[in-house]
Amino acid sequence: MTLLFDIIASVGLWGAVLRIATPLIFGTLGALLCERAGVLNLGIEGIMTFGAMIGWLSVYHGADLWTGLLVAAIAGGVFGLLHSGLTVTLGLSQHVAGLGVTLFASSFSYYVFRLIVPTAGTPPTIVPFQPIAIPGLSTLPFIGPAFFTQTAPTYLAILIALMMAYILFRTPLGLAIRMTGENPHAAEAQGVNPMKVRYGAVIAGSALMGMGGAFLTLSAFNSFFPTMIQGRGWICIALVVFSSWRPGRALFGALLFAFFDAFQLRLQTVVEGVPYQMFLMTPYILSIVALAVMARRARVPQALMRPYRRGER
Amino acid sequence: MRFERREHRPLYLLIVAPVLAVIAALALSGILIAIAGAPVLDAYWRILTGAFGSRLSATETLTRATPLMLTGLAAAVAFRARLWNIGAEGQFYLGAIAVAAASAKVLGDLPAPILIPLLLLVGAIAGMVLILIPLWLRLRFSVDEVVTSLLMNFVALLFVSMLIDGVLKDPLAFGWPQSQSISDHAMLPKLIARSRLHIGLVIAVALAVIVHLMQSRTVFGLQSRAAGLNPSGAVFAGVPLGKTLMKVACLSGGLAGLAGAIEVMGVKGYVTTDLSPGFGYAGIVVAMLANLNPLGVVLAAIFTATMFVGADGMSRGLGIPTYIADVTVALSLLTMLIALFFTQYRIRR
Numbered sequence: 016m017t018l019l020f021d022i023i024a025s026v027g028l029w030g031a032v033l034r035i036a037t038p039l040i041f042g043t044l045g046a047l048l049c050e051r052a053g054v055l056n057l058g059i060e061g062i063m064t065f066g067a068m069i070g071w072l073s074v075y076h077g078a079d080l081w082t083g084l085l086v087a088a089i090a091g092g093v094f095g096l097l098h099s100g101l102t103v104t105l106g107l108s109q110h111v112a113g114l115g116v117t118l119f120a121s122s123f124s125y126y127v128f129r130l131i132v133p134t135a136g137t138p139p140t141i142v143p144f145q146p147i148a149i150p151g152l153s154t155l156p157f158i159g160p161a162f163f164t165q166t167a168p169t170y171l172a173i174l175i176a177l178m179m180a181y182i183l184f185r186t187p188l189g190l191a192i193r194m195t196g197e198n199p200h201a202a203e204a205q206g207v208n209p210m211k212v213r214y215g216a217v218i219a220g221s222a223l224m225g226m227g228g229a230f231l232t233l234s235a236f237n238s239f240f241p242t243m244i245q246g247r248g249w250i251c252i253a254l255v256v257f258s259s260w261r262p263g264r265a266l267f268g269a270l271l272f273a274f275f276d277a278f279q280l281r282l283q284t285v286v287e288g289v290p291y292q293m294f295l296m297t298p299y300i301l302s303i304v305a306l307a308v309m310a311r312r313a314r315v316p317q318a319l320m321r322p323y324r325r326g327e328r
Numbered sequence: 329m330r331f332e333r334r335e336h337r338p339l340y341l342l343i344v345a346p347v348l349a350v351i352a353a354l355a356l357s358g359i360l361i362a363i364a365g366a367p368v369l370d371a372y373w374r375i376l377t378g379a380f381g382s383r384l385s386a387t388e389t390l391t392r393a394t395p396l397m398l399t400g401l402a403a404a405v406a407f408r409a410r411l412w413n414i415g416a417e418g419q420f421y422l423g424a425i426a427v428a429a430a431s432a433k434v435l436g437d438l439p440a441p442i443l444i445p446l447l448l449l450v451g452a453i454a455g456m457v458l459i460l461i462p463l464w465l466r467l468r469f470s471v472d473e474v475v476t477s478l479l480m481n482f483v484a485l486l487f488v489s490m491l492i493d494g495v496l497k498d499p500l501a502f503g504w505p506q507s508q509s510i511s512d513h514a515m516l517p518k519l520i521a522r523s524r525l526h527i528g529l530v531i532a533v534a535l536a537v538i539v540h541l542m543q544s545r546t547v548f549g550l551q552s553r554a555a556g557l558n559p560s561g562a563v564f565a566g567v568p569l570g571k572t573l574m575k576v577a578c579l580s581g582g583l584a585g586l587a588g589a590i591e592v593m594g595v596k597g598y599v600t601t602d603l604s605p606g607f608g609y610a611g612i613v614v615a616m617l618a619n620l621n622p623l624g625v626v627l628a629a630i631f632t633a634t635m636f637v638g639a640d641g642m643s644r645g646l647g648i649p650t651y652i653a654d655v656t657v658a659l660s661l662l663t664m665l666i667a668l669f670f671t672q673y674r675i676r677r
Contacts, residue, residue: 057474101662105331105669110412110474114612115661122654123360129649130364249478256472292490299479299486303465310471324331 022281029161031280033169034235036273038063040172041227042251043258043265044179045091045220051183051260052216053196053209053318054102057113060248061120062094062221063228068124070229071239072131074141084168084229091225094120095218103213106322117248125241138238144168166234168226173266175223180262192216196316199323209323224248246299253302259313268305275301331673338671345667346617346624350631352667353660357652366646375653378641379634385641387523391595393633395420395604397532398587399611400618400625401539402455406580408543408620410556411573415462415477416584417608418484419455421599423585424592425488426454428599429496431510440513447514448531448589455585456578458484463577467570481608489601498598507599516594526594533626535583540622552576584608605636606654613661619668632657 049056070087101112144166152163183189191212194202199209232239258265276298283294358368379389399416406413430450462476493505516526543549551572554562563569618624639653
C-alpha cells in the first residue's frame with residue numbers, strides 16, 4: 016500500500032498526467048466536434064499519425080515549432096475535407112470511409128517519412144517545445160509542477176476545450192452545429208445549411224486531431240517513428256462517448272485516463288513478477304470498460320452516422 | 329449538380345467499378361512515385377514482375393494472398409450483416425498463438441491427420457472467442473463494436489507478446505521473444521515442392537466458395553443480409569437478430585482466427601509479434617474491393633498480395649519505400665467506395 020501512496024505522492028506522476036493527456040484532449044475534442052455535427056470520424060488514428068509526421072518533418076526542415084503545429088493542423092484539415100467529401104457529399108458509410116482515411120493517412124505518412132528519412136539506425140531528432148513555468152503558480156507544491164510547468168501546446172489544448180464548450184453551448188454557431196447533429200432537416204428549416212456545417216465541423220475537428228498527433232513529435236517526444244500513435248485515436252473515440260459529447264467532460268475524461276496511464280507506467284517499474292504487457296493492456300481495457308459503462312447513459316447526437324440528403328428521409 | 333438514385337443497378341457497372349477503382353488508385357500512387365523521382369511505368373512493371381515474374385515470386389504472391397483471402401472473407405461476411413468487425417488483426421494473432429500453444433503444450437504428439445484439422449479448429453475457435461467480447465458489448469450495452477474490436481486488437485497483440493515472452497517462449501531463440509515451434513508434422517503439406525506455397529490456399533479458396541453458397545443459398549445467408557440491410561425490418565419479418573449476429577460473428581472471427589492458424593502452420597511454424605504485416609486491416613480493403621462478394625475476395629486478395637510482394641522488389645530496385653504498396657491498397661479502398669457510390673447513384677444537373 017505504501018508503494019501506491021509513494022507513486023501517487025510523486026511529483027513525476029502529476030507532471031506526466033497533463034503531458035499524456037494533451038494529445039488525447041486535442042483528439043477527443045476533434046472527434047467530439049465532428050460527432051456533434053453528426054459525422055463519426057474514424058480517420059482520427061491516421062490523421063494523428065500524419066499530423067505527427069508532417070509537424071515533425073516541417074520542424075526538421077527548419078520551420079519553427081509553431082509553424083510545425085500549424086502545418087499539422089492544416090494537413091489534418093485536408094484529410095477532414097477528404098472525409099467530409101466521402102461522408103457528407105456522397106453520404107458513404109462513415110465507418111468504412113473513416114477506416115479508409117486512417118489506412119491511407121497512416122500509410123501515406125510512413126511513405127513520406129521513409130522517402131525523406133531513408134532508413135537510419137536512430138531516428139533524427141528536433142528540439143521540442145520546452146516547459147513554461149508560469150510565474151508564481153509553478154512554485155506551488157504539487158499543483159505547480161502538475162499544471163503550471165507544461166509546454167505551450169498543453170495550455171492551448173485546455174484553452175481550446177474551454178472555448179469549444181463556450182461555442183457549442185453559448186453561441187448561435189454552436190446551436191447550428193448541435194442541431195445539425197441532432198436533426199439536420201430541422202436545422203435546414205431554420206436556415207442552417209447542414210452540409211456546410213458538417214464540412215466545417217469535420218475539417219476543424221480533423222485539424223485538432225492533426226495537432227494532437229503533432230504534440231507527440233513536437234513536445235512529448237522529439238522524433239517520429241511509425242506506429243507511434245499506438246491506438247490513441249481509437250481511445251479518443253471512446254473518450255468522446257465517455258464524455259457524453261461535452262467538451263468539459265472530455266477534458267476531465269482525458270485527464271482521468273492520463274492519470275491511470277501515468278500510474279500504470281510507474282507501477283510497471285516497481286512491481287515485479289507481473290509481465291509488463293499486462294500494464295500496457297490497461298489503457299485499452301479501461302477504454303472498453305468506460306464505453307460499456309457510459310454507452311447506455313450517453314446522449315448520442317441523434318443524427319450521428321446518418322447521411323443527410325436534401326429532400327430524402 | 330445533385331445525385332439521383334439509379335432505379336436499376338446494371339450488372340456491367342458492378343464489374344467495371346472495381347477495375348476503375350484499382351486503375352484510379354494506381355494512377356494516384358503513380359503521382360507519388362513520380363514525385364519521388366522514379367519512372368512510374370517502370371515501377372509498376374517491376375511490381376508486376378516482382379510478384380509474378382518467376383515461379384518463386386508467383387508462389388510467394390499466392391502464399392501472401394492466402395491469409396488475405398481469409399481475413400477478407402472475415403470482413404466480408406461481417407460487413408454484409410453490418411457487423412463492423414475491425415478486430416481481424418487481433419483475431420488473427422489469437423488464432424496463431426492458440427495453435428502454437430496447443431501444439432507445444434497439449435496436442436503436439438497426435439498423428440498429423442488428426443492433429444492438423446484439430447489445430448485449425450483451435451485457431452478458428454480462438455478467433456471466435458475474441459470477437460464475442462465486442463459482440464456481447466454491442467448486444468448487451470449497445471456499444472459500437474468498431475471501437476471495441478479495434479481496441480481489442482491492441483489487447484490481443486500485447487497478450488500474444490506476453491505469452492511468447494513468457495510461458496510459450498522458445499528457449500532456443502537466443503532471447504528473442506518467439507513462441508516455441510509447432511511440431512514438424514503439424515505443418516501444412518506443401519502445394520508445390522520447393523516453394524512456400526501450402527494447401528492453406530486450397531482451404532481459403534474452398535471456404536470462399538462455401539461462404540458464397542452459404543450466403544446465396546441458405547436461410548442463414550438471407551437472415552444475415554436482412555440483418556444488415558434493415559435490422560428493424562428483419563426483426564419484424566421474424567429474423568432472430570441477436571442469434572443471426574452471433575452466427576455471423578462466429579463465422580467472421582473464426583475465419584480470421586483460421587487465417588492466423590494457417591499462417592503459422594503453413595509458413596512460419598512459430599509466432600512472433602510481426603507475424604502479420606497488417607493482414608487484418610488489409611482484409612477490410614480486400615472485402616470492400618470485392619464488394620463483399622466472397623468469390624471476389626479471392627481476386628481482391630491476389631491483387632493486394634501482388635502489390636505487397638511486388639513492392640518489395642521494386643523498392644530494392646528504385647529506392648521507393650515499400651510503403652507505396654500500403655498507400656495503393658488504402659487508396660483503392662477509397663476509390664472503390666466512390667466507384668460503388670456511382671453504381672447506385674447518377675449525377676444530374
